[in-house]
Amino acid sequence: MTEGTSTGRRELLAGASGIAASALAGCSERFWSHAENTAPEQIELTIKTVPADDDAVAAKIMSHLRENFQAAGIDALHEPIAEAELYRDVLLEGDYDVFVVRHPGFDDTDALYGMLHSQFVSDVGWQNPFHLSDVTVDDLLESQRTMTDGRDEVIVDLLEYLEETAPYTVVAFPHSLGAIRRELPASIIPQRSFEYVQVMSLEPSDGPRETPLEVGVYGEGLTDRLNPLIVDRSRIEGLTELVYDPLFRRLDDEYVPWLATDISWEESARTEATITLRDGVTWHDGTEFDADDVVFTHRFLADTSLGEIEGGLPAPRYRGRQAIVETVDRIDARTVRFSFGNTARRAAARSLTIPLFPEHIWEPRSEVVADRQTEALVVEDEDLVGSGLFEFVEVSPGSISLDPYDAHVFRTDDGSRPTVLEGFSQFSGIRFTVDPNPGAMIESLQEDTTDITATTIPPSVVETVQESESVRLVSSATDSFYMIGYNIHHPELGNPHFRRILSRLIDREYTVTELIDGYAEPAESFSSLVGIRDDEWDHRSEPVIPRFPGTDGEIDVDRVRSLFEDAGYQYENGVLLE
Structure with a gap:
């Protein structure tokens, strides 16, 4: 310059x-x-x-x-x-x-x-x-x-x-501060979906487990209103991304194909991307995933009323990334074309990491139920239906359980799996246990009822972790x-x-x-x-x-x-x- x-x-x-x-x-x-x-x-x-x-x-x-x-x-x-x-x-x-x-x-x-x-x-x-x-x-x-x-x-x-x-x-x-039982050779506290994958790809020193990875979290209302579109509730970080898959996942600085297999960029006066969808993908209720779900997701996030409310009513989450997209068109059942207008490829690529939602579940929720309010933004949604590696099983005031989705294409076709999934999984599912405070969460870990914490612990309990013989402290930049x-x-x-x-x-x-x-x-x-x-x-x-x-x-x-x-x-x- x-x-x-x-x-x-x-x-x-x-x-x-x-x-x-x-x-x-x-x-x-x-x-x-x-x-x-x-x-x-x-x-x-x-x-x-x-x-x-x-x-x-x-x-x-x-x-x-x-x-x-x-x-x-x-x-x-x-x-x-x-x-x-x-x-x-x-x-x-x-x-x-x-x-x-x-x-x-x-x-x-x-x-x-x-x-x-x-x-x-x-x-x-x-x-x-x-x-x-x-x-x-x-x-x-x-x-x-x-x-x-x-x-x-x-x-x-x-x-x-x-x-x-x-x-x-x-x-x-x-720093991300957390605690892990000593048998688990993890070096990070999982808060994003691929971090859970990394932890679950590590074999514990006492061997693979036929039980879930037991994850300790603390906070108020973590099992209330699991609706992935709302922002006015506490949430377990990474939960939505474990249940719902995107077209691409950003791992470090690389965009890894997930529900997509191929992308072709065109950059001239307008930036466009033609994306080929992965074969054999189904939603957790067995319904086939196709291009219509991709088109629907972006239309729905831009306006949860699907045109019924004047000016539209965008979903509170993912809005910054979704607004990059001008149009999404269905070419055929396995192909979609995104148009981003005058947007550089680097910025446009961020929109491809948005989780995708099933049209047959969310389209009926576009109904307007109050002044500038749709059912999609008020529904509790305690039965999450996604396409991710894990499917929702059960929720109670004190826990959330996810089981492996056995029909997921990455579980049935090893040849198509991204390298990040090598060694995955040494556990049969994930169970989040919700404790009232960090002290109770650490106690659960010391008593071997949990394997790892996912909520960052405050510095005030660090000494307790350091003095424990059964758990160890993990600290990393975030x-x-x-x-x-x-x-x-x-x-x-x-x-x-x-x-x-x-x-x-x-x-x-x-x-x-x-x-x-x-x-x-x-x-x-x-x-x-x-x-x-x-x-x-x-x-x-x-x-x-x-x-x-x-x-x-x-x-x-x-x-x-x-x-x-x-x-x-x-x-x-x-x-x-x-």
Whole structure:
């Protein structure tokens, strides 16, 4: 990238940021003039997160953040709510000021499109939950999605602009901490479907088992509403992908054919892909899988009412990936053609990893049952019918059981199996046992009633695991991250300068060392500040946000007041005014 090109682009982005901030400042002034000069009051923010029993680290981050907000003169309140209620408030209702959660992580910078593009400002789920509408962000996201040459340059501009505007704050990337009984030679805690495959391909030291892999999890409501399309419930990570197969699975950076056998790309003015489907695939109820199911899945995820609701009603899950697709056409029973419009192949390929759903099960659920609500989004769906390696057998308040689907093509035809399935499976199925808390989960492991944990354990129980003779601790890096989200509809949080200062009021180093006991990496680079762990791009400057205005977790009140005053805010008796 040339010096002139870089400077011009940055000036454009800086100008856009300045215009947005000026507009916000003007709105604030007009607001007070229309309020007949009512005296400004203290800025008040409510922070929502799950209780400490559900996620001790999130609760600690919230406490640290609230203390620093209060020291900065903000009236910061805490509202602990159950995980399902938190997701409903944040992802469905938009009823929050600030939230703290552990995000499952991004697989690529293209995932930022669904997270931040204004196309999704009225959607629900993890599609733009901040209600951000920023022309510059949209332009950069669209350029990233469509460009092949020069894409890295656009990513640099995007990451640096997001650091300036701070629509949300990434604090740290926690390690995946778990426990495994010593007879099982696994080195990872399974949370994605292929990780379960890896664990189940390892022969225990005491030999193959004719019993299921016993998996320990903890949390509230994990067996409630197993509907794979909803986002307002706690869920066992990886469960949906164990039951439902996609056309391709992304393993590391490779797209491995799954229900597809072949793909032919055409890239000119429009990007298209012609895909051949695998023979012999059936749904778990014995119905044959064909091209109609692929066409249906994408049409249904785009509009669960199938045209009955004006403007459509997209499914809350998979929306960011599905929206890449313009059309899916049936060529014949074993062939489909995807059209992606002006989208680069790299971005388009992500849509092919969406789980596929049987038309004969889900089409009747397109019925409209309430105002902008379909049966598909309210059904409990405790009898999951997919096409995956495992079929749903039974659910109770304390467990979920999956049996091997013996008719799966990869079980009946070894010649077509992906190499990742070599050695699979040393167990007859999977049984998830739900415990009320991490301590009870570890107890079950020590008593040999479970083999491995799938829910990350908090640092507070690490010592218990390390002292045990029957189990061992496993720690590995993950893409998940703890984040602080801001509702941009809030009168103050709509100001990017205000958000940027808030993003600095969390001491990332202190959080990792003192609150997570070192089992994490702080977000310090441009890419990690938006949730992309590895920074592969050559930036022109160092990010400002990680520079905490204080020491050892405590803010320097004078420095923070100076930051707010420089942004146009006022103090009165130590109180930060609206």
